[in-house]
Amino acid sequence: MPKTAPWNPTVLWSKPEAERPGTPLLVLFHGYLANEEDLMGLADYLPSEFTIASVRAPQALGPGYTWFPLMNDADFSVERVVDAVDDVAGWLDSVKDVHSSVSLLGFSMGMAVASTLLRHRPADFAAVVGLSGFVVPAEGNPFFHDDELTAGGVPFFWGRDQADPVIDAPRIEFTHAWLNEHTALTKILYSNMGHGINMQELGHVKEFLTHLVLKG
Structure with missing residues (x-):
């Protein structure tokens, strides 16, 4: 179904608009049932040179929001992931040009959003950080340009606990x-x-x- 208007998400910013031009941008994507405030506390522990933007997922659910259905839910599909990430890409187009670079950080389901953005636009991002999260199978969807990404290419940090009780073994593998x-x-x-x-x-x-971003 064609989109009727660009997505206008709720976003928390670490810097006022006048201070953002020329800075590297770091976009944060929260996990399942959280919101844009969930990861904003990380800003104090990240390099102050970055402008940080924490984005709220589009779908209200329970106490928070979600980007797409859980992968073991009956209504999950790669198309649902693509719809959400396509909206994020459109929003990024409206803000990225004033910044020196764009990097992504996602927690849990937010890592799936960040990695899907990278796969959609392989040349657009300086680095990606994934925390306790996962990557989704593309299932042949043309939104994913995995063939343009190679080992040794875009820097990607993946941190997790070996005993993470949420992300199951097949997704980790x-x-x-x-x-x-x-x-x-x-x-x-x-x-x-x-x-x-x-x-x-x-x-x-x-x-x-x-x-890898500030000194890279």
């Missing part, structure tokens, strides 16, 4: 294989973190973004 084949992967495992983010991981993310 698929994600690991896909990232190895299509990105310059930095993978770090954290103990006793569960399905979350800890301070050690935030330190590693800050270092990753500093060296």
